[in-house]
Amino acid sequence: MTAALWQYILGGVVDGAIFALVAAGFVLIYQVTGIINLAQGEFVMIGGMTAAALTTGGMPLVGAAAIAVALAAAAGGLTYLLAIRPARGGTALTLLFITLGVDVALRGLALFVWGTNPYSLPPFSAGNAIVIFGGALPPQALWVLGTDALVFAALYLFFRHTRVGTAVRAAVANPPIASTFGIPLRTFAFGSFVVAAAIGGLGGVVITPIPGVQYDAGLTYGLAGFVSAVLGGIDSLPGALLGGFTLGIVEHVAAGLLSPGWDQGLGFLILLLVLVVRPQGLLGRAARRA
Amino acid sequence: MRRLSTAYAPVAAVIVAVVAVLVWFLPSYYTGLLTLIGIYALVTIGLNVFMGYAGQVSLGQAAFVGIGAYTSAVLSVKLHLTPWLGALAGAAAAALVAFALSFIVLRLRENLLALATLALGIVINVVFNEWDFIGGSSGFKGIPGFALGAYVFDQRAYAILAWVLVGVGIWFAGNVVQSTYGRALIAISSGELGAQALGVNSEGLRRQAFVLSAVYAGIAGAVYASSFTYIDPTSFGFLLSVNFVLMAVIGGLRSLWGAVIGAAIVVALGQILQTVIPLVLPGARGDFQSFFLGVILVAMLILMPRGLTSRFASDAQA
Numbered sequence: 001m002t003a004a005l006w007q008y009i010l011g012g013v014v015d016g017a018i019f020a021l022v023a024a025g026f027v028l029i030y031q032v033t034g035i036i037n038l039a040q041g042e043f044v045m046i047g048g049m050t051a052a053a054l055t056t057g058g059m060p061l062v063g064a065a066a067i068a069v070a071l072a073a074a075a076g077g078l079t080y081l082l083a084i085r086p087a088r089g090g091t092a093l094t095l096l097f098i099t100l101g102v103d104v105a106l107r108g109l110a111l112f113v114w115g116t117n118p119y120s121l122p123p124f125s126a127g128n129a130i131v132i133f134g135g136a137l138p139p140q141a142l143w144v145l146g147t148d149a150l151v152f153a154a155l156y157l158f159f160r161h162t163r164v165g166t167a168v169r170a171a172v173a174n175p176p177i178a179s180t181f182g183i184p185l186r187t188f189a190f191g192s193f194v195v196a197a198a199i200g201g202l203g204g205v206v207i208t209p210i211p212g213v214q215y216d217a218g219l220t221y222g223l224a225g226f227v228s229a230v231l232g233g234i235d236s237l238p239g240a241l242l243g244g245f246t247l248g249i250v251e252h253v254a255a256g257l258l259s260p261g262w263d264q265g266l267g268f269l270i271l272l273l274v275l276v277v278r279p280q281g282l283l284g285r286a287a288r289r290a
Numbered sequence: 291m292r293r294l295s296t297a298y299a300p301v302a303a304v305i306v307a308v309v310a311v312l313v314w315f316l317p318s319y320y321t322g323l324l325t326l327i328g329i330y331a332l333v334t335i336g337l338n339v340f341m342g343y344a345g346q347v348s349l350g351q352a353a354f355v356g357i358g359a360y361t362s363a364v365l366s367v368k369l370h371l372t373p374w375l376g377a378l379a380g381a382a383a384a385a386l387v388a389f390a391l392s393f394i395v396l397r398l399r400e401n402l403l404a405l406a407t408l409a410l411g412i413v414i415n416v417v418f419n420e421w422d423f424i425g426g427s428s429g430f431k432g433i434p435g436f437a438l439g440a441y442v443f444d445q446r447a448y449a450i451l452a453w454v455l456v457g458v459g460i461w462f463a464g465n466v467v468q469s470t471y472g473r474a475l476i477a478i479s480s481g482e483l484g485a486q487a488l489g490v491n492s493e494g495l496r497r498q499a500f501v502l503s504a505v506y507a508g509i510a511g512a513v514y515a516s517s518f519t520y521i522d523p524t525s526f527g528f529l530l531s532v533n534f535v536l537m538a539v540i541g542g543l544r545s546l547w548g549a550v551i552g553a554a555i556v557v558a559l560g561q562i563l564q565t566v567i568p569l570v571l572p573g574a575r576g577d578f579q580s581f582f583l584g585v586i587l588v589a590m591l592i593l594m595p596r597g598l599t600s601r602f603a604s605d606a607q608a
Contacts, residue, residue: 036401087592092400093347097539098591100349100532105584112571112578219528223412230405261427265416268409275406276394 003134008256009249010135014210015224016248017144018044021151021203022225023232023240025196028155030234031172032192034092038099039079041222042106043072043197047204048213049110052119061124069201075106076197080190103222110215120212121205140209147206148241151199155237200225223264224251227271233284242282298464298546302457305550309453313446321445325517327550327557328452329510334537334549335459336506341535342543343467344499345479346396347404350411351534354384354504356418356526358511363430363521364423373436377512384508385501387414392497399482411531418523429522433515448517455513459506460546466502467546475499476544536587542597551598559583 022040029037047068054064083102087094124143129136159165171178171188179185204213204221211217228247232239247267255263274281309328313321333355340346361383362376371379395406419427436443436451443451466472477485478492486492515521533556541552563579571578590597 036404083588083592087595090591090595093404094591094595096347096401096404097535098588100535101584101587101591103584104532104587105581108578108581108584112581223408223528226405227409230402259420261416261420265413265420268413268416271409272394272406272413275398275402275409279398279402 004256005253006133006135008252010132010137011256012249012252013245014137014141014144014248015252016228016245017141017148018203018207018221018244019224019228019248020148020241020244021199022221023228023244024151024155024237025200026225026229027234027237027240028196028199029192030229032168033084033189035084035095035099036226036234037079037193037196038096038222038226039103039106039218040196040200040225041220042103042110042218043076043200044204044207044221044225045110045213045215045218046075046106047072047201048121048208048217049114049119049204049215050201051205052121052208052213053114055121056119061121065202065205068205069198072201072204073194073198076193076195076200077190079197080193084189084193085186103218107216107218110218114215116215118212118214119208121209123209124206138210140206143206144203144210147202151202152237152241159237220264224248224267227267230271230281231274233281235285236281236283239281239283246282298461301547302460306450306453306457310450313449318445321449323557323561324449325445325452325513327554328449328456329514329517330534330537330557331456331550331553332452332459332510332513333507333534334541334553335456335463335546336503337534337538338541338543338546338549339463339466339475340499340503341538342545342548343472343479344475344496346496346499347400347407348500348503349404349408349528349531349535350414351407351503351507352526352528352530353411353414354388354507355511355514355530356414356521356523357384357387357504358508359515359521359526360418360424360430360511361508362512363433363515366434366516367430367432370434373434373512373516376516377509380512381505381508384504384511388501388504389497392500396493396496396500408528408531411528415523415527418526425522427523429520429525430515431520433519433521435516435519436513443516445517448513452513452517455509456550460550463502463506463546471495533583536583538597539587540590540597542599545597545599548597548599555598556583559586 022044025040025043026037029035050068050071051064054067055061079102083098084095087098123138123140125139127139129138130142159169167183168188171183171185175185224247228243229240230243231246232241232243250270251263251267254266309324313324316324333351337348337351340348358380361380362373365371365376365379366373391410395403395410398406418424424430467475474485474490474495477488477490478495482492537552537556538549539552540555541548541550560579563582567578
């Protein structure tokens with residue numbers, strides 16, 4: 001019983017790692033623009049699909065991964081330039097619906113380009129499962145967790161120790177005043193979409209060897225990332241990390257103990273609970289925006 | 291703010307009459323589509339009261355359609371009740387669930403309300419999937435049809451029934467939104483604090499609008515279940531909820547006719563894309579249409595955020 005539970009928790013840690021990356025994208029975009037980008041999960045799908053399709057076609061992994069991340073980043077930038085920026089000044093709901101439209105459109109486009117077949121990637125490194133206290137992790141899990149560590153460390157360093165990062169924090173804290181000091185808000189908004197999409201795409205590349213990927217995988221990642229971000233606090237990057245792992249573990253334990261169908265259901269139930277009890281999330285500050 | 295028309299009843303009657311005549315000439319496939327448009331339009335009318343007039347948001351409306359459909363199906367298949375009662379019970383069940391949930395989700399606003407309703411829709415769908423009593427993932431087959439005396443409804447009758455419901459639904463919603471009640475809803479959407487300061491009970495009104503939208507969805511679900519005789523959890527997923535938002539936005543959120551126009555356009559567009567795309571792009575599958583639906587949603591929101599009917603509305607205002 002405890003052995004099985006431990007194994008569910010380990011499985012949840014792997015899922016949690018990718019949820020945290022998607023959640024980081026949600027937090028970045030929300031912080032800088034105030035927009036909840038429901039298309040965030042599609043960048044994971046684009047990253048995973050591109051890398052899988054290119055390596056299946058014979059390209060070396062490193063090249064395929066680089067192209068995959070670049071393509072996801074480009075998709076993020078285009079989302080901002082073509083869909084978000086022309087609608088600026090729209091209400092929060094208009095912008096939310098726009099990202100919903102982008103989400104549907106990107107999934108349709110993926111269906112056209114790649115069809116309905118599932119794709120997969122070989123694990124990045126060979127070797128046996130890693131055994132921790134009797135529970136097993138696939139070696140690929142280290143790549144996923146390592147990516148988390150790198151991305152979150154990079155974000156921390158960027159925001160705390162670079163001039164541009166400080167400028168972004170100023171823009172988040174008070175956009176009009178930051179703007180009068182010459183901080184380019186629109187460039188930052190564009191940048192937040194590009195970086196969030198690149199992080200999602202990178203997550204898609206490293207996670208794909210474990211569950212595989214198909215054209216509609218983005219919806220699950222997007223919803224889970226969204227839930228993680230709100231769980232942890234939509235204005236907090238550490239919250240994204242905490243929310244992602246919490247959700248991943250809860251979903252896996254629920255699926256193991258109840259039935260596989262309940263994993264998503266329980267995650268969302270917890271979300272509802274958090275929204276009622278602590279709408280700002282576990283690590284978020286009291287809500288500034290509705 | 292004045293809306294499209296003060297005379298909902300006569301126009302609704304004309305539309306029902308047109309449908310009643312059309313069904314005798316259309317091939318049965320198109321009659322089925324007409325029924326589907328009617329059912330979706332009914333849901334979207336309810337959604338427009340909640341989203342368009344009251345300025346709220348629901349990304350989980352398909353769940354209420356599902357509750358209506360499942361309630362009616364359970365009552366008619368297991369207890370052999372007539373679907374007429376089933377539809378009433380479906381509406382009541384959807385209303386009850388909406389009422390109970392409103393105490394949780396309606397504490398939230400905007401983005402978080404969107405997320406909460408989205409979560410609700412998914413949780414309710416998981417319940418459909420996991421609850422064996424209501425068929426689990428395999429759903430319900432052989433749901434009995436509506437009947438009047440010895441006459442069991444055929445496709446034509448369903449199309450007429452759906453559109454009679456649309457007519458009644460528009461008439462009722464039209465009265466709602468033009469009453470003091472409706473003006474209070476609009477006041478909430480233009481600023482909740484201000485509305486409260488003017489003595490509007492925004493908490494209660496938002497709840498009533500939410501429950502009303504669930505009633506529309508529940509009735510639509512019951513008609514859906516009986517006319518298609520088969521339901522399963524995938525019929526009421528997140529994507530259907532997205533489609534309702536699309537219909538509401540395309541038609542115009544603050545317009546009841548917009549709901550009908552939006553439903554008609556989304557269903558028709560889906561059909562057209564399904565036939566045209568493979569001709570133009572031989573490699574494309576039918577589902578590729580969702581790309582265009584997404585692009586249309588984005589384009590509409592950028593170019594005409596108030597929907598197609600906003601053009602007529604501003605004319606009427608002048």
